[in-house]
Each structure stands twice: as C-alpha cells, then as structure tokens.
Amino acid sequence: AQTVTQSQPEMSVQEAETVTLSCTYDTSESDYYLFWYKQPPSRQMILVIRQEAYKQQNATENRFSVNFQKAAKSFSLKISDSQLGDAAMYFCAYGSGSRLTFGEGTQLTVNP
Amino acid sequence: SAVISQKPSRDICQRGTSLTIQCQVDSQVTMMFWYRQQPGQSLTLIATANQGSEATYESGFVIDKFPISRPNLTFSTLTVSNMSPEDSSIYLCSAGGHANEKLFFGSGTQLSVL
Numbered sequence: 001a002q003t004v005t006q007s008q009p010e011m012s013v014q015e016a017e018t019v020t021l022s023c024t025y026d027t028s029e030s031d032y033y034l035f036w037y038k039q040p041p042s043r044q045m046i047l048v049i050r051q052e053a054y055k056q057q058n059a060t061e062n063r064f065s066v067n068f069q070k071a072a073k074s075f076s077l078k079i080s081d082s083q084l085g086d087a088a089m090y091f092c093a094y095g096s097g098s099r100l101t102f103g104e105g106t107q108l109t110v111n112p
Numbered sequence: 113s114a115v116i117s118q119k120p121s122r123d124i125c126q127r128g129t130s131l132t133i134q135c136q137v138d139s140q141v142t143m144m145f146w147y148r149q150q151p152g153q154s155l156t157l158i159a160t161a162n163q164g165s166e167a168t169y170e171s172g173f174v175i176d177k178f179p180i181s182r183p184n185l186t187f188s189t190l191t192v193s194n195m196s197p198e199d200s201s202i203y204l205c206s207a208g209g210h211a212n213e214k215l216f217f218g219s220g221t222q223l224s225v226l
Binding site for chain 2: 035044045050095103
C-alpha cells in the first residue's frame with residue numbers, strides 16, 4: 001500500500017519570503033501522480049499543483065513549484081513571495097487510478 | 113474544471129439517526145469519491161461511487177454503515193447510518209476523470225453527532 005509522509009506538522013514564513021514544505025512517499029508503482037492541495041478554514045480542498053511521475057521536469061504554477069526527486073521518492077512544495085492568503089493546511093497526495101492517498105498535512109502560517 | 117456542490121454544509125445530529133449527504137457536479141464525470149476527514153486529521157477515502165453499480169469500499173468501511181448511491185454521471189449521495197459521536201467528521205465528495213486527472217472537491221459537510 002502507498003503511504004505519504006509529511007514530517008512538518010507546522011511551518012511559518014514571513015510575508016514575501018520563501019518556504020518549502022516536505023513530502024515523501026512510498027510506492028512500488030512506476031506510473032502515478034503527485035499533488036499538493038491547500039485547505040483553508042473554509043474546508044474547501046484546492047488543487048495547488050500536480051506532477052506526473054514520468055516527467056522529469058518539475059511542475060510550476062505561478063509562485064508555486066515542486067522539487068520532484070523520483071529515486072528518493074520526495075516531492076516538496078516551494079512557495080515563493082508568500083502572501084497572507086497562502087495561510088492554510090497543505091496536503092501532499094499520491095494518486096493512482098484517480099484514488100488519492102493523503103499525507104497528514106502541514107499547517108502553514110504566514111506572518112505579516 | 114468541475115464545480116461540485118455538496119449539501120448540507122453542516123449538520124448536528126442525534127445519536128442513532130442517519131444523515132444523507134448529496135453531491136452534485138456541474139458536468140458529467142467518470143469518477144466520484146467520498147472521503148472522511150476526522151477532526152485535526154487528514155483525508156481518508158471511504159469509497160468509490162460507481163455509476164449504476166455498487167460502490168467500492170476501502171478497508172474499514174462497510175456498505176451498511178455508509179451506503180452510497182450514484183444514479184448518474186453527475187450525482188451521488190453518501191448516507192451515514194446509525195450515527196455515533198465517533199462519526200463526527202468532515203465528509204467530502206470529489207470528482208474527476210480517469211487516470212489521475214485533476215480531482216476536484218466539494219466544500220465538505222461538517223457533521224457533529226451528539
């Protein structure tokens with residue numbers, strides 16, 4: 001069974017600074033996808049970024065980028081120029097056949 | 113992207129009763145899923161809602177406790193039966209296409225059982 005581990009229960013960053021959230025996973029499959037979701041207090045799960053395992057190039061979405069290390073089974077999220085609206089719980093997820101396995105989450109605080 | 117409407121958004125229920133949660137997608141989707149998020153925890157997949165057939169349940173979840181319907185490609189319901197305080201959680205519906213396409217989520221149902 002696949003597992004996803006987020007070793008940082010909480011992180012904080014100053015507004016306009018950069019922060020990196022860590023995620024590792026375990027799988028024996030070769031074809032899969034990885035995701036970062038954001039969950040603000042509204043409970044809405046918002047897709048931040050998605051990475052296909054077969055692609056070596058790291059995904060980027062505006063201020064959000066990932067560092068995907070397939071051999072190390074590592075998938076970290078970098079948030080640049082942090083904004084107050086980035087404050088939320090961030091979940092790393094492993095996807096196989098559209099079924100997602102989530103990590104335990106990292107609560108991100110953005111300090112003004 | 114798909115827009116998913118989920119209702120009710122929250123409810124407070126008495127022990128021993130049942131609650132049905134509805135999930136409506138604004139377009140036809142192949143896959144629909146139901147997740148549970150217990151207080152302060154991550155999301156756990158309950159089941160895959162299959163159109164026109166019985167849902168596929170994950171280990172630890174059974175049909176008698178969480179019956180699911182999916183009569184068409186845009187709608188699904190999850191019933192939480194014979195509720196106890198341990199069922200107090202957020203229940204989320206998600207939907208998407210095949211093969212790890214982007215999955216979208218509803219805004220969740222906050223359930224409290226007294």
